[in-house]
Amino acid sequence: xxxxxxxxxxxxxxxxxxxxxxxxxxxxxxxxxxxxxxxxxxxxxxxxxxxxxxxxxxxxxxxxxxxxxxxxxxxxxxxxxxxxxxxxxxxxxxxxxxxxxxxxxxxxxxxxxxxxxxxxxxxxxxxxxxxxxxxxxxxxxxxxxxxxxxxxxxxxxxxxxxxxxxxxxxxxxxxxxxxxxxxxxxxxxxxxxxxxxxxxxxxxxxxxxxxxxxxxxxxxxxxxxxxxxxxxxxxxxxxxxxxxxxxxx
Numbered sequence: 589x590x591x592x593x594x595x596x597x598x599x600x601x602x603x604x605x606x607x608x609x610x611x612x613x614x615x616x617x618x619x620x621x622x623x624x625x626x627x628x629x630x631x632x633x634x635x636x637x638x639x640x641x642x643x644x645x646x647x648x649x650x651x652x653x654x655x656x657x658x659x660x661x662x663x664x665x666x667x668x669x670x671x672x673x674x675x676x677x678x679x680x681x682x683x684x685x686x687x688x689x690x691x692x693x694x695x696x697x698x699x700x701x702x703x704x705x706x707x708x709x710x711x712x713x714x715x716x717x718x719x720x721x722x723x724x725x726x727x728x729x730x731x732x733x734x735x736x737x738x739x740x741x742x743x744x745x746x747x748x749x750x751x752x753x754x755x756x757x758x759x760x761x762x763x764x765x766x767x768x769x770x771x772x773x774x775x776x777x778x779x780x781x782x783x784x785x786x787x788x789x790x791x792x793x794x795x796x797x798x799x800x801x802x803x804x805x806x807x808x809x810x811x812x813x814x815x816x817x818x819x820x821x822x823x824x825x826x827x828x829x830x831x832x833x834x835x836x837x
Contacts, residue, residue, distance in 0.1 A: 602623075621654075635647060639669070643667050647662070671737055672831050677705060678701050679786065682706050707746070707750065754785050759784070768810055769811070771811065786830060812825045
């Protein structure tokens, strides 16, 4: 088939898990197939882009559009399309309003986060998350911003547990204190890094004991500028600084 034979090249990315991609073919999950068929009016012969959430990117020619299934033949494969080089983990204190945490998750995926950790802190007002809801938000954001990896979503955990089990070439804790340095300076002093861990408190920030524990575990206290930011905004600003510094370094 030549490019002129293609009826339509669809600009929307679709998601299919690795188990749905084999033998040079891709089968869209039912909800994705329904969206392609009923909303986008996809037809046999069209081309679609599919990501598997594990770094796989596929351009496929649609061979079959059924009531519950869409099947395509892969014509091009790539890896890690739309992914930043740095492996960034952002741990954000659980917020009182779930919608604000969902906003953070959505935008963090768009900015290139690799892992999100909901933090239980002394000032957090919630202890749980709606995991399925957040995962759906993440899948939608991954497709919208044309990434090929679905970031990991950890179970809620304490700051102490996170610091004990997580690595990170760069480890930062967002805290507006006398010992804090601008995050851009901290990233510049750290130099090239393959991974980063950023801790952001909930409403009211971290307790002093939590900041000291983070410092004792190798975290540099950093500030995000002269304005007071909401917790979810602070998380996004810190993530952007980390990714941007690495891209421009």
